[in-house]
Amino acid sequence: GTEIFRVHIFDSExxxxxxxxxxxxxxxxxxxxxxTSDGGCIITGKIPDYDGSDNSxxxxxxxxxxxxxxxxxxxxFEFDSDVTVFPNPFYNKLTIETIRKNLxxxxxxxxxxxxxxxxxxxxxxxxxxxxxxxxxxxxxxxxDNGRIIQSGKLIKSVE
Numbered sequence: 744g745t746e747i748f749r750v751h752i753f754d755s756e757x758x759x760x761x762x763x764x765x766x767x768x769x770x771x772x773x774x775x776x777x778x779t780s781d782g783g784c785i786i787t788g789k790i791p792d793y794d795g796s797d798n799s800x801x802x803x804x805x806x807x808x809x810x811x812x813x814x815x816x817x818x819x820f821e822f823d824s825d826v827t828v829f830p831n832p833f834y835n836k837l838t839i840e841t842i843r844k845n846l847x848x849x850x851x852x853x854x855x856x857x858x859x860x861x862x863x864x865x866x867x868x869x870x871x872x873x874x875x876x877x878x879x880x881x882x883x884x885x886x887d888n889g890r891i892i893q894s895g896k897l898i899k900s901v902e
Contacts, residue, residue: 746769746770746771746772747764747765747771748764748765748771748773748786749762749763749764749765749827750762750763750765750784750786750806750811751811752808752811759842759867760811760842761811761825761842762811762825762827762840762842763806763810763811763825764827765786765804769790769791769793770790770791771788771790771802772788772789772790772799773786773788774787774788774789775787775788779805781807782807782808783805783806783807783808783810784805784806785803785804785805785806786803786804786806787801787802787803787804788801788802789801789802790802825841825842825843826839826840826841826843826846826863826885826892826893827839827840827841828848828883828885828893828895828897831897831898832897832898832899832900833873833897833898833899833900834873834874834899834900834902835872835873835874836870836871836872836873836874837850837870837871837873837897838868838869838870838871839863839868839869839870839871839885840867840868841863841866841867842866842867843863843866843887844864844866845862845863845864845887845888846862846863846885846886846887846892847860847861847862847863847885847886847887848860848861848863848871848883848884848885848886849883849884849886850876850881850882850883850897851881851882851883851884852876852877852879852880852881853879853880853881853882858876858881859871859873859876863885873899876899877899878899878900878901879898879899880896880897880898880899881896881897881898881899882894882895882896882897883895883896883897
């Protein structure tokens with residue numbers, strides 16, 4: 744399985760300004776977070792080896808406020824994301840969290856048929872009712888001005 748942990752940045756009124764996700768390619772075990780005097784933080788943990796053995800490697804990540812996505816900027820890191828789609832598996836609703844505005848989600852069944860299209864308008868969270876969808880595998884895309892910025896797989900559970 745895979746794990747994702749998120750680092751959020753808030754303004755002085757505790758409004759979400761952005762987030763950065765780590766993980767997604769494998770299970771990341773998060774152990775410690777320590778604030779640093781330069782306004783950043785250090786996160787430590789471990790990740791298992793890809794070979795399926797019980798071996799793991801430690802990691803140390805230094806994060807500065809400017810490392811966190813606070814707008815629709817490009818990122819060179821494959822697993823950076825400023826749009827979160829959850830839960831997975833989902834049942835009666837699908838939730839999108841983002842600080843971006845005017846995005847569109849499209850959901851496709853396993854035959855490629857588009858079964859849901861919706862505007863992501865409510866910042867930071869938009870919910871979509873999915874009770875009418877059959878249980879099974881789905882693919883989604885998130886678009887910004889006609890350009891796909893994120894895609895993924897989802898499972899609709901029986902309950």
